[in-house]
Amino acid sequence: MVGAAFRPKPTIVAPAQAKVMVIEDNADSMDLALLLLRERVNVAxxxxxxxxxxxxxxxxxxxxxxxxxxGMLDLILLDIRIPRENGYMVLQKLHVLPDFKRTKIVAMSAxxxxxxxxxxxxxxxxxxVAKPVSVKTFPDYIVRILRGEAIWDIY
Structure with a gap:
């Protein structure tokens, strides 16, 4: 069975050392997430x-x-509705790869x-993290996620 209960506990990572990948097909959402990660969270x-x-x-x-x-990422922000394989399918593939056992994988979706x-x-x-991402809350959520906190952003 694949799921969070069967994954090692992620390590705590300081934003200045964090490596983050955004998998997102909407250019505006992608650009905003990258801008906030670089300018407000200051990830490595x-x-x-x-x-x-x-x-x-x-x-x-x-x-x-x-x-x-x-390729040793600390966090992957994964859109649910992406071309070809949806976010659930990508998540399943990531869960079986040893290099991603400690990577936090957070869904981003409307x-x-x-x-x-x-x-x-x-x-x-x-x-x-709900989309569209909030300029006010997104940076704080990312810092908290990197510290090991689970964020479930439900309006």
Whole structure:
């Protein structure tokens, strides 16, 4: 069974040392998340890909293969509704990869009903941030997630 209960407890990471990947197909949402990660949270590294396929291609790219620590991410912000494979499918693939056992994987979605969020929790996500992301709360949520706190942003 795959789920949060079967994953090692994530380590606490200071934002200035954190490596974050955003998997998001909406350019505006992606740009806002990256801007906030860089300017308000001040993470050490952040990048984005528009789909799970693009993310896995990046993982096997020469850039990451030559510098494996680049692919050792502390946090993945994963949109639920992305092209080809949805966020749940990408999550399942990540859960079986040893390099991601300690990576926090947080869902980002406009689907924010209690039922939707409970489905995300049951699937094994480590948290949920509602979209559109809030300029006021998003930076604080990310810092808290990196400190090991589970955030379930339900309106």
């Amino acid at each position: 590294y952040c990048n984005a890909r528009a789909s799970g396929e693009a993310f896995f291609n990046w993982l096997s790219s020469p850039q990451v293969q030559q510098n494996p620590s680049l 689907y924010s009903s209690r039922e939707d969020v409970e489905r995300m929790r049951a699937a094994g996500f480590d948290g949920f």
